[in-house]
Amino acid sequence: xxxxxAVAVLAGVLALATVLGLLLRSRTGRAKPSPTSADGTASTxxxxxxxxxxxxRATLLQFSTPTCARCPATARHLxxxxxxxxxxxxxxxxxxxxxxLAGRFNVLQTPTVLLxxxxxxxxxxxxxxxxxxELAAALATVLTAGTAGTTxxxxxxxTQESR
Amino acid sequence: xxxxxxxxxxxxPRSPRFGAAITTVxxxxxxxxxxxxxxxxxxxxxxxxxxxxxAVGGIAGIRRHxxxxxxxxxxxxxxxxxxxxxxxxxxxxxxxxxxxVTAVALLLALLGVPYAAPIGAAVALVAAFLNAVFDVCxxxxxxxxxxxxxxxxxRRGVA
Numbered sequence: 001x002x003x004x005x006a007v008a009v010l011a012g013v014l015a016l017a018t019v020l021g022l023l024l025r026s027r028t029g030r031a032k033p034s035p036t037s038a039d040g041t042a043s044t045x046x047x048x049x050x051x052x053x054x055x056x057r058a059t060l061l062q063f064s065t066p067t068c069a070r071c072p073a074t075a076r077h078l079x080x081x082x083x084x085x086x087x088x089x090x091x092x093x094x095x096x097x098x099x100x101l102a103g104r105f106n107v108l109q110t111p112t113v114l115l116x117x118x119x120x121x122x123x124x125x126x127x128x129x130x131x132x133x134e135l136a137a138a139l140a141t142v143l144t145a146g147t148a149g150t151t152x153x154x155x156x157x158x159t160q161e162s163r
Numbered sequence: 164x165x166x167x168x169x170x171x172x173x174x175x176p177r178s179p180r181f182g183a184a185i186t187t188v189x190x191x192x193x194x195x196x197x198x199x200x201x202x203x204x205x206x207x208x209x210x211x212x213x214x215x216x217x218a219v220g221g222i223a224g225i226r227r228h229x230x231x232x233x234x235x236x237x238x239x240x241x242x243x244x245x246x247x248x249x250x251x252x253x254x255x256x257x258x259x260x261x262x263x264v265t266a267v268a269l270l271l272a273l274l275g276v277p278y279a280a281p282i283g284a285a286v287a288l289v290a291a292f293l294n295a296v297f298d299v300c301x302x303x304x305x306x307x308x309x310x311x312x313x314x315x316x317x318r319r320g321v322a
Contacts, residue, residue, distance in 0.1 A: 006198035009281070010191055017289040021297035065310070067302030069176065069253035099310045107311075109304045128303075 028128030031138045034114070042105050046120030049091060057087030058142050059116040063102070065095050068110040074129045078113065081135060085143065087118070117142050173248025174226060179257070181238055182220075182230035183295035186261070189213055190288040197272070197280040207272060210280055213287075214265045220258030225251050228258070253302035257294065260301055261287050 034043065045061055046054075053059075060078045064071040071092075078090040095102050095110065105114070108127060115124040115138050124138040189209060196206030220228040268283020293299035309315060 001198045001200070003195075003199060006195045009198060010194050013194065013285045013288055014191075014292065017292040018296075020289065021293050021299060024293070024299055025297055065302070065306045067253045067256040067306040069249050069300040070303055072250065073247065095307060095310050096315060099313070099315060102307055102311045107307055110307055111303070 029126055029131040029134070031115075031124050031126055031130070031134040034122040034125050043122050044120050045114065045116050045122060048093065048101070053089070053091050054116070054120065055082070055087050055089035055118070057118045057146050058085070058139060060088065060090045060139075061114040061116055061122075062090060062092045063095050063105070063107050063110055063112045063114075064092055065110045070129050071111045074111040074113070077129070077132070081139065085139070088139070088143075115139060115142060118146050174231070174251050174254070175234070175239060175245045176247070176249040177242065177245060178231050178234040178239075179225060179254035180295050180298060181234045182228060183291045185230055186213065186216075186291040187288060187295050190284045190291060193284040194281045194288065197284065203280075207269070207280060210265060210269050210272070210284060213284075214262065214269050217258050217262035217265055221255060221262040222259075225254040225258060253300060256306060257290070257301040260305060261290065264290075 045059075048061075060082060062071070062075060062078060064075070075090065075092060082088045082090045093101065095107065101107070105112070111129060113126040113130050113135075114122045115126075115135070117123050123142050126135065190213065193206050193209050193213065196202040196209060198206075216229065220230075225231060264283055264287045268279050268287075271279035271283070290301055294301060
């Protein structure tokens with residue numbers, strides 16, 4: 001093989017990697033409405049933890065792994081969001097301890113964050129660290145719907161911090 | 164917001180990316196050298212060096228990697244302090260993945276499998292390039308795929 005062909009092969013590999021990188025970058029952290037799965041096991045998370053671990057109005061459920069460089073920063077981001085809203089908590093699950101959940105929720109990367117409403121139903125998912133504006137918008141939707149739909153729950157005032 | 168614990172064991176997240184950039188250049192040279200028959204031997208020697216460097220990072224840990232020492236001595240003094248420190252496990256896992264891919268490629272090449280060296284180097288190059296240029300975290304992707312493939316067994320009995 002000549003030098004020119006060898007360099008052309010290298011250029012092709014680098015071009016492929018660049019396309020892959022741009023694709024990954026454009027998709028990571030975006031809010032995606034959660035589809036309802038056929039058997040329903042991927043649309044509810046109520047069986048993953050005791051009821052007290054969930055927020056009364058919404059839960060930010062984060063799937064992590066020990067080799068995930070982004071997960072600690074994502075956890076801090078979610079904690080700060082949860083702290084600004086009453087009835088919202090963060091719940092972190094290590095997939096190394098619960099490998100079955102990766103298949104059940106079709107997790108392809110960590111962190112993957114599920115936005116869960118007060119009834120334990122998955123509403124939105126984020127593959128990769130959630131983009132702050134998209135997370136804030138998705139959470140506002142869930143909180144607004146929850147307030148409109150339920151009566152009698154001791155929801156306190158505040159919450160609608162628009163960002 | 165770094166705790167004292169982070170400072171003790173954390174690494175500058177730019178250090179592994181700096182190392183990945185060097186690895187990218189070395190792997191690019193390996194691809195070209197092993198594709199040309201006249202320079203094949205030189206390319207294999209370079210691949211063996213890369214395997215050895217991945218072995219240091221993957222087995223001794225990312226903090227013992229020579230590129231890390233180079234980063235601390237030459238690059239870091241010229242940069243602002245890092246916004247936050249990172250756990251050493253993710254880049255160490257990435258080094259182990261690199262070690263596996265390049266070691267298999269080297270072995271197959273020495274056994275006479277045609278194009279094993281450039282193909283293995285290309286696979287490792289894509290990963291190192293994505294890490295260096297796009298800050299893609301291999302441990303965030305591949306580890307989950309391995310979990311789903313059943314490579315890792317649950318540490319607890321549940322789920």
